[in-house]
Amino acid sequence: MDTSHLVRRCALASLLLATPLAGMAAAPATPLAASAAASMEGVASGARLQMRWELLRNEYTPQMPEGRAKARMTLTNNDSQRLPAKGWTLYFNSMDGVVPGAVTGNLRMEQVAGNLYRLRPQANFAGLAPGQSLDIDYYHPQVIIKMARAPIGPYLVYDAQPEVGVAISDFALLPVTRPEQLDKGDTGARPVVTAADTYRSNQRADLLPASAVPLVLPTPLQLTQGSGKLRLSGKPSVSAPAALAGEADLARSLFPASLQGSGPALRLSVGKVEGQSSPEAYSLTVRAGGGAGAGIAIVGNSPAGVAYGLQTLRDLLPLPGAADQSVPEVTIVDAPRFAYRGFMLDVSRNFHTKETVFKWLDLMARYKMNKFHFHLTEDEGWRLEIAGLPELTSIGAVRGHSAKPGVRLQPAYGSGPDPRDTGGSGYYTRAEYIEILRYAAARHIEVIPELEMPGHARAAVQAMEARYHRLKAAGDKDAAKYLLNDFADRSVYKSPQLYNDHVLNPGLESSFTFVQHVVDEVVKLHREAGAPLHTIHMGGDELPNGAWEQSPASRAMMAREHLQSTADLWDYFYERVDGMLRKHGLYTSGWEELAARKTTLHGKNKLIPNPRFTQKGFLAWVWNNTEGAEDLAYRLANAGYDIVLAPVTKMYMDMAHNANPEEPGVNWGDYVELETPYDFIPFDYLKNATEAARVGKDGLTDYGKRRVRGLEATLFTETVRDPARIDYLVMPRLLAVAERAWAPDPAWATEPDAAKAAALHRTAWSGFVNALGQRVLPRLDLDRTGVAYRIAPPGLLLDGDKVLVNHVLPGIALRYTVDGSTPTASSRRVTGPIAERGLIQVAAFDRNGRPGLVARIDRR
Template sequence: MRHHLFAGCVLALLAAPVAPTAAQTSTKQEAIHHQQASAAKLQLRWELERNLFSPQAPHGRSLAHLILTNHDSQPLPAQGWSLYFNCMDRLEPGPLPSKLVLEHIAGSLFRLHPGPGFEGVAPGQTLDIAYTYPGLVIKLSKAPVGPYLVYDAVPDVGVVIKDFALQPVTRPEQLDRGTSGAKPVVTPADTYRRNASADLLPPNEVPAVLPTPLRIEQQEGSLPIKAQPTITASAALKNEAALARSLFPQTLPPNGPKLQLSIGAVEGQTSPEAYRLTVRADSGIAIVGNSAAGVAHGLQTLRELLPLPGADELALKETTIVDAPRFGYRGLQLDVARNFHGKQTVFKWLDLMARYKLNKFHFHLTDDEGWRLEIAGLPELTSIGAVRGHAAGPGVRLQPAYGSGPDPENAAGSGYFTRADYIAILRYAQARHIEVIPEIEMPGHARAAVQAMEARYRRLKAAGRKDADKYLLNDLEDRSRYRSAQYFTDNVINPGLDSTFTFIDRVVGQVVAMHRDAGVPIKTIHMGGDELANGAWEQSPASLARMKKEKLEDTADLWDYFYERVDGILRRHGLATSGWEELAARKTKLAGRNRLIPNPRFTTRGFTAWVWNNTRGAEDFANRLANGGYDIVLAPVSSMYLDMAANPNPEEPGVNWNDYVELDTVYDFVPFDMLKHLPEAGRVGKDGLTDYGRRHVRGLEATLFTETVLDASRVDYMLMPRLLAVAERAWAPDPVWATEPDAARAAALRRTAWSGFVNALGQRVLPRLDLERGDVAYRIAPPGLMLDGDRVLVNHVLPGIQLRYTSDGSEPTVTSKLVTGPITEPGSIRVAAFDRKGRRGLVAGIDRAKTGKE
């Protein structure tokens, strides 16, 4: 459905503006003032009423309410206004019982407006706006966000409804999961049982280094450090020498033990990132790397070996470590398109990546909801494609998304990296031995670019420019009917237009130029490729003409044509082609059902495919691609998508379109056995990874898409500490439990390894992060609680973390009683973990007055 109110809908040729008269300006200002005053007096609450199951909807629907209360002295009128909001789920549009009409604008944007017979909302009156989701609402992320009011009299002004809140989801009818068997919430007892899979270790048994080195030997001797180490390093290791100096307290006097950094052969290790670290009481510290990157990794290991800041004595055990990574690709993808995250956030995560030996930064710069990189000669990409907010007419900015609201200055919705910003990021990453892989999404997920380039076309055409369509990305006569995974119907770049490839060449050329000017090599650009909606291009005259000219049978062939052209552009710029798994896939049918197969057309092109889809039925697709000769990066949604919520509790942040990803979900991932989690019957007909296929697995990547991530603290919460498990899996070899065929022995080995990992996090790695940085607001999980007779048993996923409790139902604070064993006090017990800075984690509660219940 298309609407005239938003730039996110149809771009139309705008008439030349006429300067308003003074009277008109005064009238408009009065209308704006009235609108602001009216919105300020509106209260809005969202409530999930219940989940509904029927033969027609066996998997369930949800009935919800927006409860609007007018606290103004004036009525909300019967006509002439609209209430906009974003919602990440489909809603059932149409007339509602409240006599309002619910419309889907595009993507996640919806509009409520008065319908026939609506009588307005009188002062003091409350309006119950009931509506329906066609599926179940499990997470609060499915609730509306960013509501704002627009009056028809001032259609270009949207005013945020600030008094807006979500009601908790706790009642049985809200948590009903029908006959699915799904557990609606994770209880404190569930958490206790899950946490019980690890043991608390004494400090001397906690692993000394994470990620786990190939070989580590520690002796009884020690090297005291009572003065700043004396660093020797070549000019080629200037950055590493600076890192080395930063590891030690600056208050120490000079002339301490030797710390020698050098590049040389690490015996038995061919990886350029290999290193050898030795600590000797008589000769000091020496780090040799196969390259500067290896030396940098050795220094991060040295950091891990140091006592925590504030320790009584600064000394290092005598140690020998020989280490090298399992995979050459150890990545993190950060999405800055859905919600913008600026340069300082990127710098922070590049620092943290280097600390934990991750070396590939996948920079998701463009998507439907934002284009975040300045491209010389195409200013609309950022003046329109990087700005979200309300607009009365088209071609002004993108529509609000993910709660960014009507204000184009909203920091989550609007923003981009200037050319200088991007160059600074490249240099910052290079100094930390991290490769930046920019991603330019296409042909789907491209709405921001499509909108921006159509606005450019309209502007230049109105000015009489004959080359107005030089960079146009959409066929204006396209009548294809499709709906993307994010509910867009106009987000696709058209391969029938020559201007599409002119645009791609321009963007690629400018990205390459920025890397050249930064002095930072570029090997590839990630060219997207995921989630092209079925039906795209099918009724586009330009695409049909292209198919006829090139003798292509269907749109699957047109897809191949598109990426052959894209690959040609990249090759001309000296780059290899990479993208999501669909780039290496071919759509076909088996027994009438859609199926993806490795695309035989590109196996010799050197494409690299990031494989995300291991959902039900596609668990082995990564194996099939690698076995078929494609280089792949494993980024499976089931264990590496860190935008997934940790559990189904409604208030737990994140999405759940696939499943839930806890810390142990990531830890238990076995890269060369993608089917390990399946029961034996589930493996039937699935392809395992061949020896040949193993050679094509380049590594692992954690991904953070940011639909629910509006600020830097939420980035921290979603990534950490789960990213540490990604780092462990990407760097260290398979743990012995992963390949042990005996189930009982494998379980015992896994318990030992898992205990070491979580004790290292709880007792050493995260405390060091607290004390050295203090700016990483990682998720502190709730404790597990279990009633055991007349006492409450308490544990935590991170053994050794500080736990405090109250027994009067109040929230624990840093001065509350420490948990030192089972809690025997009666009352309403509330427990939380605290980091070394006193920051409280999620609270768990159990009521001793209701014996046996939680």
């Protein structure tokens, strides 16, 4: 886990592409940055510059009540050579942009494209001598609450070597602690969370004795505990038919090698689970004694049900190393509430390897999640090899600096100038994708690939444009066969990611040729893998207003098809896309915009269910439950659309846990603490909203309930450049989503009496967090899964002459110091109130001694 105030360092540009990454075609040769820098005598190297970023203050005026942020970049020349008065450009990314124009120091701020910006010296810039520093003050157009909005990935380019970018690796963000930095004006933004706030929040749960901690998560449908225990005298003897060979292997892997000799019988079979129609249902019995029924028996309605029974058995087993090697007698009958229990991983904003994907498929299987939504394409990266279109990966999967168009994508999200940066560049070969599909299928997980369109398509648009220019120069008459953009398009628009050149144009027949080819190739990959493919997620979100409106090609298409507006052109586009999928026996899936139509009501934008596709069998992932769209999911379901609930304010794992500036993640939707997805009520998620928020909002009809396929946790990776950050953002929040997706509504969710509901909630929440703290997360630690889940800071409350300490996960180890030093795994354990004086610092620790976030209180 990166420290709170430091941005991940970019790779030095001296490591330019010499050999291709695994699964990545080599980018065009580029001179080595070190050689280029050495050849430029008398100028400072970017590698020896230092840069610090500081939020000076948030500002509010009557003209800008929502505010803006004044910030400062401090550039220090640690080289022995001068940064000259002209002839250089400093590039960086800024997720939500900066205000362009003249800035202090006689420099000019300019947007290159999207979130890539640059600083250039103006006529009166004097240069920067060795040892000298320069303060560069400028503005962000919005208030800065989260550090995700700060610049990232700065690098220097000299005009004399325009193809060489050198990363400023000595770059850091200064802490945000002063009142003027934390000022949120009258915006209503949430305040920072103090240690006392955390303590009071943690008081909503009770510490339970081990005997009262729930045995299994997600909560099973029926669990009856017996009075005895089955002793594991040795490794169980597994019996299973050949069709359950994979499940038999899983069963054997659950038991440690230290168990010697013959143990109890473990019988696996497929059969009818009484009273349960779900193919994923199972029954599990554990019986002690020496009779015919002794041992462990798991019966599933399908092999998937058997596998889920084994995951439940894993929960029942003693923690590794426990003295008592026995399993409680139980009878469990279980089935999921929802058939769709999903996790989406974005590998396009920042790339992640197949090994990382394998890790999350294992975790999904462990917690009975069965749909892996694979976000493979975006503006900033195309991550899947497609036969016949090599530019999609040789250009669309590579980010780095280039002064020439069509070489690679520009840096984004701090990937820097080096095309070998593993966050910016990379893709899955066909063989790797097939390997992922088979790995998932063996765990009863369906992979749903996503191909983003018509917006969020910049990587594909640029790759196909480069292909066009290459083939046209070679005299190829089919150069435009897969072209995605109309060169005469003068439409004015801007995406939320600040692009104005990222949209696939439906006025070009070549766009449909491209989509058909990609769909055909994805189908082939699944067929070769022997993996199920029922749908392809075809994107559809965030097409910016204004797109296509000034495109001659789109206008001509509208005239030919008698379309009245670009909204009609949208429908036309997805009618044809739907036909491509139906040719392969697939149904069409996408984000909510696929099932919605843009219109206006009382002069304001509004999304309504699109009547055109209600009979098409579309499946829509509904993310937007903000700013008047709180009930959009229910309106779509009531109108006849099948939906997956993936609300940004409840289940987006890229949202920060809280408003503290150093807490990783973004906040454009909301903050998502552990309890946020736990408290989600799928069929009545407005129940706990304010009366004002419910006015005019639709509830879910009985008909609409039948249209809800399930739930999905979603991780976009703008701020996620390494696998440990995935762990931090997703776990343990994913476990709350798994609980909601598998288990029936808890009693508190349906209790109409508020006082009774609160008491029921306390009991249930206590059980959930105690299970996490005492059983579920310790098992992950002791199984050596390598999951660096977020360990929240403790709550601290000064009570007279002592400090009270608690944690969101009751039972987790808490350790403290009083001399201002950071607690370690050998520090004193918190066993009650802390009476000592000093700078008290407290942290929680996992079973392997890994510390969590530190809380502190000064009692000197």
